[in-house]
Amino acid sequence: MNDHGSSAVDQVSAPSWTFKMTVITTLVAAAAAGIVAVSQASPVGSAPAVGVSNAKSSLTLIYQNNLNGSDDKNHIGAIILDPVPQANAAAACASLNEKLISKATLQKYQADFNDALSYQDYAKYTDAERGYYIDSGVVSVGNRVKYMSASSHHKQLPVLCTQSANNGSASAGPVNGSSISVASGGNTFVGYRNQKSFRFLGIPYADTPTRFKYSSLYSKKGQTIQATEYGSNCIQGGGGSEDCLFLNIQTPYIPKVGSKKQLRPVLFWIHGGGFTGGSGADPLSDGGNLASKEDLVVVNINYRLSTLGFLAIPGTDIKGNFGIADQIVALDWTIANIAAFGGDPKRITIAGGSAGAGSVRTLLGSPKAIGKFQGAVALSNLGGGVTLGLDGDYGTTYSTYYTVNQSYTVAGPQIFAAAGCNGTDVSAQIACLDKVPAADLVGFNTVARYVVQDGTYVNTPELIISTRNASTAHIPVIFGTVLDDGASFSTYPTSPISNHSQGLQEALGINSTWAERVIQSGLFPLTSTGNLTLDSFNVSQRIATDKTFRCADQSTVYSASRSKAFSKTYYYQLDRSIDGYDPNNLGGPANDNPDNPYFRFHGADSPWFFGVLNRIREPEDLWSIQLTTSYFASFIRSGDPNPSLKYLDVRGYYKVLEGVTKYGQWMQVDATKKSGDEIRLLDWPSKSAGYTDVEQCDWLGYPLDYYLNGGI
Structure with missing residues (x-):
């Protein structure tokens, strides 16, 4: 990524740099036999392909990704292959339907290749000073331009090939000649490359699941699996299938068959959607940008949802958590296979947003999952609880787990009744439910969507962070929220309100007594803009943010810091965003100008x-997202969100380097002091701050030490 790209946004702050390429011109001998077997795609179920693309060489896709999609047309990538004699270099590229890259191309995109190849040397993937074979010569990376006499044609150097699959969009699909074939676990996976990464989509990680049974690892062998399209979503309101246990991989690196060298850290992403929707194919969580910018392997998964993923019935083998169990099976598949796709199975960070964050929280305390990942990130985990006179809160069940009996009481009878599966014989009712179309099961007014204490995957009523203990993964974690998370879970009045109390009642679903208590507390003051409906909603969404997200998550990191439940704990608040979940349609044009007040959803x-x-609304949007991805990627690499300054310099990430050096470190949460740096506010610039709404959270029943005192 050059922060000095050719777009208008990039030109706002263009750092100086020194071109470090050295071009050494020699004559290329006639091409010899290739080193890479060309894969031939076969239908699922047929015999494996004769060869795989990494049979005799690793493949590294380099692309200087500045995250500015409108600027992609001004950048190209390349493929690096393992060392061969110069006589074999052209044939090595030809086996991938590519050519040796030319000196003219390198000069045209010299800034990109300077940074990309300097990083290869920094990471010790190659010895850049020795050079790479290119068309009619050798290119090397040093401190100055230097011309040398031709080297021996028998000298083995890595090969720099063109990368003609310049379809940067994740939705574009493969182009001719971009097929990449990898073998693992007795099967062959045929994916493809686009401008930014090698992509393997729709990989079955489990056998086709049986309804209300726990899934098991994919057991077929000798298959050639087409991995160029996403698999079906798990059945939900918008469609899908029960045969849906697929995962997707985006990677910048494919090692030579059998090699365990230079494996990259792995991000294992669990999508959100309230445990009733969502998909591992969501374009907003596509891993191609992160894989190419930060040299990571990204895995996105599907898991069963709604009643098919979470139904629990007392006294039966249907104990719920099928979706959670699917996530663990996907982790098992990843551990067993990800090395073939360039990922290190011993450096896996699980992460997720919303219900995905709830899943991360669940896995942090799951005896079936602990030990299978080395870091965790929970984005906008829901906590909540009984407050403001409400019998329950939407966020409660994401951090506090029902018993099987409780889960059944709030969903089971309603599901049986809606399905027409009535009676007193539970076995007959279940047999009836087995025959109900999947789309109907997930479409009833009441569905099962609750993590439960099943005794196998979850055996505590909540994540235990009051002490350091064996039931909680002792690893580095990041928790955090969006500034106005609650704006997505408050109801904007459909008509103008006449007073503040009415606005609170409509937005939060509380009665007049509690609305008056909120007002009389003085803790959530009304700021007048002349629009009472909007002003009252602003108070409501602040309360919803506190009670559903902020208070529980701040208590999580504070309590864990006190107890040392996690090895390291970090916290963030996202203060800059674009769009988000907006059921009240409050965004749109209001979000187009970040200088105006707008909701961060x-x-x-x-x-x-x-x-x-x-x-991109303004340059700061791009700078902020460049910085933020660097923070999270550093955590995935090392368990510390503060990236190495040398790493940033070598990669040419100068705007990120500015953000890190000028505005301080992202500090660990330290409950032994009140230093005002507990939260990292993600924006441009990023800065640190103390806990937010501490007094308000205390009033709502969620003080900082809530989880130290037993939580529920």
Whole structure:
């Protein structure tokens, strides 16, 4: 990524740099036999392909990704292959339907290649000073331009090939000649490359699941699996299938068959959607940008949803958490296979947003999952609880787990009744439910969507962070929220309100007594703009943000810091965003000018995490997302969100380097002091601040030490 790209946005702050390429011109001998077997795609179920693309060489796709999609047309990538004699270099590229890259191309895109190849040397993937074979010569990276006499044709150097699959869009699909074939676990996976990464989509990680049974690892062998299209979503309101347990991989690196060298850290992403919707194919969590910018392997998964993923019935083998179990099976598949796709199975960070964050929280305390990942990130985890006179709160069940009996009481009878599966014989009712179309089961007014204490996958009523204990993964974690998460879970009045109390009642669903208590507390003051409906909603969404997100998550990191439940704990608040979950239609034009007040909605942190920026309102948007992705990627690499300054310099990430050096470190949460740096405010610039709304959270029943005192 050059922050000095050719777009208008990039030109706002263009750092100086020194071109470090050295071009050494020699004559290329006639091409010899290729080193890479060309894969031939076969239908699922047929015999494996004769060869795989990494049979005799690793493949590294380099692309200087500045995260500015409108600027992609001004950048190209390349493919690096393992060392061969110069006589074999052209044939090595030809086996991938590519050519040796030319000196003219390198000069045209010299800034990109200077940074990309300097990083290869920094990471010790190659010895850049020795050079790479290119068309009619050798290119090397040093401190100055230097011309040398020709080297021996028998000298083995890595090969720099063109990368003609310049379809940067994740939705574009493969182009001719971009097929990439990898073998793992007794099967062959045929994916493809686009401008930014190698992509393997729709990989089955489990056998086709049986309804209300736990899934098991994919067991077929000898298959050639087409991995160029997403698999079906798990059945939900918008469609899908019960045969849906697929995952997707985006990677910048494919090692030579059998090699375990130079494996990259792995991000394992769990999508959100309230445990009733969502998909691992969501374009806002596509891993291509993060994989190419930060040299990571990204895995996105599907898991069963709604009643098919979470129904629990007392006294039966239907104990719920099928969706959680699917996530763990996907983790098992990843551990067993990800090395073939360039990922390190011993450096996996799980992450998710909303219900995905709730899943991360669940896995942090799951005896079936602990030990299978080395870091965790929870974006906008819901906590909530009984407050403001409400019998329950939407966010409660994401951090506090029902018993099987409780889950059944709030959903089971309603589901049986809606399905017409009535009676007193539970076995007969279940047999009836087995015959109900999946689309009907997930479309009833009441569905099962609750993580439960099943005794196998979850055996505590909540994540235990009051002490350091064996039931909670002792690893580095990041928790955080969006500034106005609650704006997505408050109801904007459909007609103008006559007083503040009415506005609170309509927006929060509380009665007049509690509305007056809120007002009389003085903790949530009304700021007048002349629009009472909007002003009252602003108070409501602040309360909703506190009670559903902020208070529980701040208590999580504070309590864990006190108890040392996690090895390291970090916290953020996203203060800059574009779009997000907006059921009240409050965004739109109001979000187009970041200088005006606008809501930062729930879910807006996922694009900031993945570097998927669909539009740029001003340069700070791009700088902010560049910085934020660097923070999270550093955490995935090392368990510390503060990236190495040398790494940033070598990669040419100068705007990120400015943001990190000028505005301080992202500090660990330290409950032994009140230093005002507990939260990292993600914006441009990023800065630190103390806990937010501490007094308000205390009044709502969620003080900072809530989880130290037993939580529920």
